[in-house]
Amino acid sequence: MFLKGAALLLLIVLIQVALCAEDFYKVLGIDKHASDKQIKSAYRQLSKKFHPDKNPGDETAKEKFVEVSEAYEALSDPESRKIYDQYGHEGLKQRQQGGGGHHHDPFDLFSRFFGGGGHFGGHGVRRGPNVEVKLGVSLRDFYNGRTTEFQWDKQQICEECDGTGSADGVVETCGHCGGHGVRITKHQLAPGMFQQIQTQCDQCGGRGKVIKHKCPVCQGQRVLRRPTTVQLTVERGSARDMKLVYENEADASPDYEAGDLIVTLTEKEPDLEQDNPDRVDGVFFRRKGDDLFWKEVISLREAWMGDWERNITHLDGHIVKLGRKRGEVIQFGHVERVQGEGMPKWHEDGDSVYHNTEFGNLYVEYVVVIPDQMESGMEKDFWALFEKWRKKVGVDLHADSGRPDKVEVHLEDGQSHDEL
Ligand SMILES: [Zn+2]
Numbered sequence: 001m002f003l004k005g006a007a008l009l010l011l012i013v014l015i016q017v018a019l020c021a022e023d024f025y026k027v028l029g030i031d032k033h034a035s036d037k038q039i040k041s042a043y044r045q046l047s048k049k050f051h052p053d054k055n056p057g058d059e060t061a062k063e064k065f066v067e068v069s070e071a072y073e074a075l076s077d078p079e080s081r082k083i084y085d086q087y088g089h090e091g092l093k094q095r096q097q098g099g100g101g102h103h104h105d106p107f108d109l110f111s112r113f114f115g116g117g118g119h120f121g122g123h124g125v126r127r128g129p130n131v132e133v134k135l136g137v138s139l140r141d142f143y144n145g146r147t148t149e150f151q152w153d154k155q156q157i158c159e160e161c162d163g164t165g166s167a168d169g170v171v172e173t174c175g176h177c178g179g180h181g182v183r184i185t186k187h188q189l190a191p192g193m194f195q196q197i198q199t200q201c202d203q204c205g206g207r208g209k210v211i212k213h214k215c216p217v218c219q220g221q222r223v224l225r226r227p228t229t230v231q232l233t234v235e236r237g238s239a240r241d242m243k244l245v246y247e248n249e250a251d252a253s254p255d256y257e258a259g260d261l262i263v264t265l266t267e268k269e270p271d272l273e274q275d276n277p278d279r280v281d282g283v284f285f286r287r288k289g290d291d292l293f294w295k296e297v298i299s300l301r302e303a304w305m306g307d308w309e310r311n312i313t314h315l316d317g318h319i320v321k322l323g324r325k326r327g328e329v330i331q332f333g334h335v336e337r338v339q340g341e342g343m344p345k346w347h348e349d350g351d352s353v354y355h356n357t358e359f360g361n362l363y364v365e366y367v368v369v370i371p372d373q374m375e376s377g378m379e380k381d382f383w384a385l386f387e388k389w390r391k392k393v394g395v396d397l398h399a400d401s402g403r404p405d406k407v408e409v410h411l412e413d414g415q416s417h418d419e420l
């Protein structure tokens with residue numbers, strides 16, 4: 001009896017799930033407090049992913065594509081979002097029946113974002129140019145990884161007129177050129193001799209169409225350039241010249257499918273104020289591939305006698321210890337390899353469970369500074385000390401070298417300067 005009841009309950013739950021449409025926030029993969037920007041960005045990604053042109057014959061993808069458009073339309077309009085948040089799908093349905101809100105064709109919506117009539121190329125749709133952007137990233141961000149955003153002036157399809165350029169939606173064929181966009185004029189060169197000249201129609205600017213009432217927002221241009229924010233994720237250990245491709249995110253136009261926005265990462269010079277709030281030494285590392293390089297200055301005493309320690313703060317703030325015990329000598333220009341303290345090695349899996357991050361090496365070059373001034377008392381002490389030990393165990397490098405005491409200069413090929 002109990003089991004039967006449970007089964008019935010399950011059935012009711014299942015029916016309910018089937019009846020109510022998928023939650024719009026879930027469809028877009030965002031939470032209830034998502035910003036307009038997040039809604040837009042989710043739509044951009046998902047609509048491209050599920051576009052029927054990219055998933056030929058896949059009915060599920062097509063349904064998803066429609067769902068994503070519906071969700072975007074409901075949530076991108078503040079008024080309908082409010083209704084949806086309060087009354088859900090039913091509320092929106094009633095609003096539509098009451099004449100409020102309007103439903104767009106999902107392909108129209110898609111073309112408002114990406115141009116090209118709502119479809120991907122390959123069917124004779126012209127493709128717009130790619131846009132390349134270079135972005136300076138600090139070494140610190142290359143090391144730690146960072147999600148940030150940047151802005152650029154992107155050409156967008158005017159939302160006011162949906163890319164028609166017309167205030168009232170009326171677009172007429174140009175009467176001047178008959179819609180051809182060009183006019184052919186005949187010039188008489190000589191009796192019976194004509195030259196045909198093809199010129200762009202000055203009435204319609206070569207478009208073949210005229211608009212009586214221009215859209216007040218884009219002035220009939222159909223497109224607008226506006227600062228557009230793009231999310232950027234710099235993955236840990238990304239190469240310095242890595243290219244990130246944002247498909248169909250370049251300039252949009254009703255005339256073509258948008259090209260790709262291509263972002264090239266470059267390493268920018270460290271900015272002490274901006275990039276180093278924690279004052280880590282690492283901002284001055286130099287990078288070569290997966291390895292890092294650092295110059296450490298030590299005193300003559302340290303180089304010679306040992307017994308010293310140094311802490312280098314790495315790019316994420318952790319400490320790399322350098323040092324020598326008493327009696328351990330460091331030669332001028334010595335390069336020490338500190339294993340595993342270089343850059344994280346970039347991997348397509350990122351820091352996933354399938355992949356542990358390996359690191360390159362840190363190479364520390366030692367620069368020894370010899371004091372050029374000493375207190376006279378100190379100088380006398382050292383002098384006496386050196387003299388004492390030189391006499392006892394000193395080595396005469398000149399005598400040992402076997403070089404003659406006086407250097408005689410021999411010039412060849414009679415180029416001697418005897419006559420001088
Ligand atoms: Zn014309």
Ligand SMILES: [Zn+2]
Pocket residue numbers: 158159160161162163164165166215216217218219220221222223
């Ligand atoms: Zn407009």
